[in-house]
Amino acid sequence: MILVDRKGRKFLLKIGTAGIVVGLLGTGFLFNNVEKARKDVTTDVAALLAAQSPSVQKEFEQGKDVSSIRTLQLERTPDSPFVKDLLAKNGMGDKDINRMQLIITYDQPEANPAWYQFLMGSSTQLSVVEFAELTKDAKDIKKEEDKASLALIKAVPDSTNKMVVNGKDGYAMKPVSILKAELGEKPDTTMGWGVTAFFIIFIAFYATGPGVCVWLALSELMPARIRSNGMAIALLINQLVSTVIAGSFLPWVGSCGYSGVFFTLGGITVLYFITVTFFLPETKGRSLEEIEGYFTTGKMPEDLKMIGEGIEAEE
Known part of the structure; x- marks a missing residue:
């Protein structure tokens, strides 16, 4: 003042x-x-999602716990074919995998009325995947379900714990769509x-x-x-x-x-x-x-x- x-x-x-x-x-x-300096890999990540979706849907139909299902995941190994191909395709094959990250912007809408979604805000979410996590020692991972694979996107139940897939009610994953995916090096401390x-x-x-x-x-x-x-x-x-x-x-x-x-x-x-x-x-x-x-x-x-x-x- x-x-x-x-x-x-x-x-x-x-x-x-x-x-x-x-x-x-x-x-x-x-x-x-x-x-x-990042590369657009939206097509590659969307293709991986499409390839994994049928098996994930089958797990839902078998009655597995919704919270444990990974809609999109990578195997925990430094020799992941998807990661190696992704880096090579974008001219980053010589990069240190522990310095690389994948930034995914995706849409996971609520299976609720439009007015409820409007009040709750945007259904767009951001997932930052550190490739360094792929090489992590299993003894340093607390959750058993996280030891085999790295979750890029997890299925999350809505407020009613029910979701809609193909117009049917039940325990099913929300329809996830990849809006944008970029591959690049992790920013330094500077x-x-x-x-x-x-x-x-x-x-x-x-x-x-x-x-x-x-x-x-x-x-x-x-x-x-x-x-x-x-x-x-x-x-x-x-x-x-x-x-x-x-x-x-x-x-x-x-x-x-x-x-x-x-x-x-x-x-x-x-x-x-x-x-x-x-x-x-x-x-x-x-x-x-x-x-x-x-x-x-x-x-x-x-x-x-x-x-x-x-x-x-x-x-």
Whole structure:
């Protein structure tokens, strides 16, 4: 609040928003460096899913526990034919298998009404498979079911513990579809620290600028007659946008990648910065009456006085 009083709302909003842009775009560039080296293997993973689905369905029909069924799995061995072929096909046969990972974005919808799915959020999920897990010693694996194979995707029952497959009710796997699968090297610690640093920049500048000043500025800029309703509507819109971003984040990442998401958010924040810089009046040291008068005349009282003095001087 001391900074708000000394520097003004507009100044802090500009500084804070500029820092947010740096944080978002910096994170986007770091992710872009990693993602551009990845190979799209969606077709291969979808084919593996199609090949394994009949046997998984048979296990369901035999009455096996739903929670123990793997919809998509890899045998725990460093000589996995699927992994070796996948690496060779994408020119990564010479890579260290322990440094490689498979990122799968898939859709596993609820066998529930559409309104229930809408309330519960997106059915899109993300699975990151570390190939280093394939070479793990069996004695280091706690669950017996995990010793033979590595689960890429597990079948999960819905809230009623019943699912629909081919239009029939019963204990059956949800229809899983692969949206995107990428093969690449695991990011190093430098990448992790870099992303952490940009997140810290984002949080620090958000707390300095928009986190405080935007609500203070709105409460001052809105005319008294609509201030309470206006703030309520602004809060509602804020929560709605937050909910939409949270609900659509994984599908968004699946289609654009993390870099695409952060670049888009950074671009939107640039528009926010332009709005603050060129269209938001400074309210430091102004009374609410003076601020309200600004929206009637388009000028602050001091500005009007200076204009009047200039006209008198010309006369």
